[in-house]
Amino acid sequence: MATLKDRQINAIKQMLNLNQPITKAISAEPVWKLLIYDRVGQDIISPLISIRELREMGITLHIQLHSDRDSIPDVPAIYFCVATEENLGRIAQDFQNGLYDVYHLNFIAPISRQRLEDLAAAALQAGCVANIHKVYDQYLNFITLEDDMFVLKHQNSDALSYYAINRANTEDVEMENIMDSIVDSLFAVFVTLGTVPIIRCPKNSAAEMVARKLEKKLRENLWDARNNLFHMDATQTGAFSFQRPLLVLLDRTIDMATPLHHTWTYQALAHDVLELALNRVMVEEDPSADQQQQYGATGAKPKMKACDLDARDRFWCTHKGSPFPTVAEAIQEELEQYRSSEEEIKKLKTTMGIDGESDAAFSMVNDNTAKLTSAVNSLPQLLEKKRLIDMHTKIATSILNYIKSRRLDSFFELEEKIMSKQALDRALSEVLKDPEFGLPEDKMRLFIIYYICSNVSDGEFKRIEETLRECGCDLSPLPYIQRWKSIMKSTLTNSNQYEGSGTKTVSMFSKLVSQGSSFVMEGVKNLVVKRHNLPVTKITEQLMECRSGGGSEVDDYLYLDPKLLKGSDVVPKNRAPFQDAIVFVVGGGNYIEYQNLVDFIKSKQSTNSIRRIIYGASTLTNAKQFLKQLSLLGQEIGGV
Numbered sequence: 001m002a003t004l005k006d007r008q009i010n011a012i013k014q015m016l017n018l019n020q021p022i023t024k025a026i027s028a029e030p031v032w033k034l035l036i037y038d039r040v041g042q043d044i045i046s047p048l049i050s051i052r053e054l055r056e057m058g059i060t061l062h063i064q065l066h067s068d069r070d071s072i073p074d075v076p077a078i079y080f081c082v083a084t085e086e087n088l089g090r091i092a093q094d095f096q097n098g099l100y101d102v103y104h105l106n107f108i109a110p111i112s113r114q115r116l117e118d119l120a121a122a123a124l125q126a127g128c129v130a131n132i133h134k135v136y137d138q139y140l141n142f143i144t145l146e147d148d149m150f151v152l153k154h155q156n157s158d159a160l161s162y163y164a165i166n167r168a169n170t171e172d173v174e175m176e177n178i179m180d181s182i183v184d185s186l187f188a189v190f191v192t193l194g195t196v197p198i199i200r201c202p203k204n205s206a207a208e209m210v211a212r213k214l215e216k217k218l219r220e221n222l223w224d225a226r227n228n229l230f231h232m233d234a235t236q237t238g239a240f241s242f243q244r245p246l247l248v249l250l251d252r253t254i255d256m257a258t259p260l261h262h263t264w265t266y267q268a269l270a271h272d273v274l275e276l277a278l279n280r281v282m283v284e285e286d287p288s289a290d291q292q293q294q295y296g297a298t299g300a301k302p303k304m305k306a307c308d309l310d311a312r313d314r315f316w317c318t319h320k321g322s323p324f325p326t327v328a329e330a331i332q333e334e335l336e337q338y339r340s341s342e343e344e345i346k347k348l349k350t351t352m353g354i355d356g357e358s359d360a361a362f363s364m365v366n367d368n369t370a371k372l373t374s375a376v377n378s379l380p381q382l383l384e385k386k387r388l389i390d391m392h393t394k395i396a397t398s399i400l401n402y403i404k405s406r407r408l409d410s411f412f413e414l415e416e417k418i419m420s421k422q423a424l425d426r427a428l429s430e431v432l433k434d435p436e437f438g439l440p441e442d443k444m445r446l447f448i449i450y451y452i453c454s455n456v457s458d459g460e461f462k463r464i465e466e467t468l469r470e471c472g473c474d475l476s477p478l479p480y481i482q483r484w485k486s487i488m489k490s491t492l493t494n495s496n497q498y499e500g501s502g503t504k505t506v507s508m509f510s511k512l513v514s515q516g517s518s519f520v521m522e523g524v525k526n527l528v529v530k531r532h533n534l535p536v537t538k539i540t541e542q543l544m545e546c547r548s549g550g551g552s553e554v555d556d557y558l559y560l561d562p563k564l565l566k567g568s569d570v571v572p573k574n575r576a577p578f579q580d581a582i583v584f585v586v587g588g589g590n591y592i593e594y595q596n597l598v599d600f601i602k603s604k605q606s607t608n609s610i611r612r613i614i615y616g617a618s619t620l621t622n623a624k625q626f627l628k629q630l631s632l633l634g635q636e637i638g639g640v
Contacts, residue, residue, distance in 0.1 A: 003147040004614055005311075007192050009048050011140055015106050016057045016078060019134055030058030034072060034100070038065045038081035040108055043154045044143055045080070047279045047310065065090055069099060076102040076133070082141075083111035092122035095131075103132045109184055110137040139188040139229070142616075145279055147311070149594050150616045152185040155277055155625065160618035162252050162587040163629035165206050168636045179206070182586060182618055183213040186247075187221075189582070189616065191229045196222065197247035197582060199560040200543050205251040206586045211560055214247075218562035245580040248540050252587030255535040256484065257419060257452045259590050259626040260445040262411040266327045267320035268591040270309070270395065271622045273402040276591075279310050283398045307391050315388055321595045324399065325524070331396055334389050341382055400524070406438045409524050411446055418450050420532070432467050440473040445623055448481055448630075477630035479637040531603070534596045536583060540613065541600065544578045546571075582614045588626065589617025 002010075013022055016035065035054070037045065042064070054062060063069055065081055077100035081087045091105070111119070116135070123129045144150045153160050164170070164178060190197060196218055201211040221229055252259070263269055270276040274283065285303040309316045315334065319327045403409055414431065417424060424431075428450055432443050447464060450456070456464075469475060533541065542554045548571065559571040583597060594615045601613055621629070 004150060004189070004193060005048065005144045005147045007194075008044075008140060008142075008144045011138065011192060012045060012049060013057065015080065015136070015138060016054070016059060018076060018078070018104055019106075019136055030056065032058050032060050032075055034075055034077045035059045035062040036065050036069070036077055036079050036081075037062065038084075038087055039154075040082050040141075041080040043278060044108065044140060047143065047145055050312075069094075071097070071099045073101050075100070076104060078104045078106065080106045080108065080138075082109060083107045083115050085115075088115055088119055088122075091119065092126070095123055095126035095128045098126070098128065101131055103128075105132065105135045106138050107136065108138055109141040109188065110139070111135075139191040141185045141188045142192075143278070145620075146594075148598070148612065148614045150189065150614070151589070151618070151620045152182060152616075153619045155620045155622075157619060160588075161621065161629055162626065163632050165252075165587050165618075166633060168633075175209075179209050179213055182210050183217055186210070186214055186584065186616075187217050190218070193245075194230065195245055196230055196562055197245045198578075199247045199249060199562070200554070200557045201249035201560075202251065202254070202557055205253070207249040207251040208558060210586055211249045211558060214249075215560040215562045219565075222562060223565070243576075243579055245582055246544060246578040248543055248581055248583045250536060250539065250583065250585050252585055252589075253484065253488065254539070255593075256481070257449045258534055258536075258592050259588065259621060260448055260623050261415055261419075261592055262408050262442070262445065262623075263592050264323050264409075264412050265321055265591075265595055266324060266396075266399075267309075268595060269324055269399050269403075269408075271591050271620070272624075273399055273408075274395070275622060275624075276309070279308060281307050281309065281395060283307055283394050305394070307395055309395075313388055315392055321598055324396075324403070327392075328396060328400075331389065331392050334385070335393075338382070338385055338389055341378070345379075345382075403524055406442055407436070408438070408442070411438060411442055415446060415449050418446075418453050421453070429464050429467050432464065432471060440468075440471050441624060441627060443468060443471055444473045444477065445627060448477065451481060452485065474631055476632075476634040476638065477627060478634060480630050480634040483637060531599055533600060534593055536585065536593050537596050537600045540581060540583050540597065544581050546575045546577050579611045580613070582616060584616040586618055588619050588621040589615065590621060590626075 010022075014020070016033070018031070018033070051062075059078075060075070061072075065079070065087060079091065081091075094100070095103075105119075119135075120129075123132055142150050142152050143154065158164055160178060160182060165175075170178075199211045199215055201207040221227065263272055267276070270281050274281040282304045285305050309320070311317060315330070319330055322330070414424065428447070431437060432447065437443070438446075447468060451461070465475060465478065539554055542552055543557065548555050585593070597613050597615050601611075
């Protein structure tokens with residue numbers, strides 16, 4: 001069954017094929033084309049389609065809309081951008097300068113009537129109406145990072161962040177624009193999936209604002225006979241089964257501890273410490289000792305290398321959700337397998353005399369030809385395997401350096417104990433005073449999680465606040481977290497959100513060495529984590545299984561069905577459980593929650609009751625970015 005990612009890739013490939021369906025005949029002989037995109041278009045395409053794939057589709061050049069471009073005649077130009085005034089102004093300028101002979105204009109989100117008329121006037125003025133072959137609304141205004149995960153904006157964008165939605169002085173108009181932007185993107189997701197969901201969300205939250213607007217937009221489209229985007233023709237079935245999916249819209253405020261949690265899985269660690277963005281991390285090239293001295297002397301920064309982590313990388317697909325020590329062991333195993341394959345080829349070369357040691361060995365050629373052919377054929381895979389092992393060794397070594405220098409394994413263990421209400425071995429203030437223990441930012445994250453999950457008296461709060469000040473921590477997130485906790489008290493007391501979690505520490509790593517001794521995991525705890533459902537996963541499970549009554553926290557969630565002519569917020573009785581869900585967090589998500597939902601699905605696979613969950617968020621924030629947003633909100637309260 002096609003995933004959201006497959007469907008978005010297919011839509012983009014069709015657009016790059018001048019909006020013609022892709023057939024085998026076309027793929028054999030591509031038409032040469034140019035691709036001109038804005039930053040949003042680039043963010044959407046880059047995690048999905050490699051430069052090599054673009055070339056195979058006939059894209060000879062891909063360039064930024066706002067860069068200096070020369071005229072290239074006789075080649076169709078495909079534009080892929082948002083219909084902003086600035087972008088349309090630049091397109092009008094291209095018309096005026098007669099840059100291209102054929103224009104295919106694809107707008108990431110629908111262009112308004114007024115702007116379309118302005119564009120037509122610009123084309124008339126430039127005398128190039130005949131050169132514009134197609135104008136398309138693409139409904140692709142979201143970024144798919146995994147088969148089952150999407151975000152609406154690049155993580156470095158503040159437009160849809162938790163701060164943007166919760167800051168004190170947001171004007172009503174600004175808030176409307178943020179909500180409309182989220183709704184337009186979610187609408188595009190469902191157009192791409194070809195399905196209309198049933199919506200559930202908590203009352204009196206940003207999620208409710210999004211839900212109401214999205215229901216209205218879906219309903220208006222369904223009842224508009226001329227423009228209905230959900231009429232599936234007979235050949236094209238929706239992404240889901242006959243049963244409609246559930247859209248769970250949640251607000252970031254339901255769980256503020258998880259975004260700050262120190263993590264122990266590979267993908268989430270890469271996001272936390274290496275700032276994984278759009279499936280790419282930057283790691284330091286391994287400089288020699290001489291180069292390191294040179295960097296030290298000149299103050300120059302070491303060379304950074306970009307590493308792409310995507311579905312084409314088998315190791316990444318297998319281990320991105322694994323605990324870090326498991327990943328370290330897997331790299332070691334891969335390396336040993338590679339070395340044994342390399343040894344076989346070397347032995348073969350020696351027996352055949354190819355390494356120049358013996359001419360007589362050529363008499364053995366007949367026996368070994370088949371072996372050699374097989375070895376030569378497997379060489380590209382072997383080289384690719386070596387490249388991936390080297391890349392993951394680099395990334396894992398870089399992460400390991402952070403774990404050791406900041407004691408991240410100890411932070412993770414402590415936070416798991418706090419979240420599962422286990423007693424700590426020593427008082428938190430003592431832990432925080434330890435100068436060897438992490439960065440000020442790590443200590444602040446630990447304390448906020450402790451404050452959220454425990455009953456902290458005013459006296460204890462003041463003592464720890466003083467300790468944090470002495471440690472050099474920025475205290476500005478605290479006023480906001482205090483206010484948030486006092487507002488949320490009523491919802492937090494009815495259940496322990498994080499129950500059932502916890503870790504146990506198995507024996508320390510004796511030694512795990514790979515490539516010389518660059519990859520030693522001595523002194524790092526191997527934590528075995530008990531699987532537990534985070535708040536977002538718990539709520540999703542209850543809503544998918546249609547549990548209600550008995551004081552369930554989802555009892556008062558709204559129920560919205562865009563297919564009903566007159567909306568009703570009441571949950572119908574005797575509803576069958578849902579098999580598919582899209583879980584969307586307004587105000588930012590993270591890889592920890594995503595992985596928790598993936599693990600939950602795996603645990604349910606045997607029952608066949610739940611088949612698929614897609615996780616989405618307005619943006620993807622790591623703990624450092626989230627802490628910064630809390631600081632800004634705290635400064636507003638403190639009047640800093």
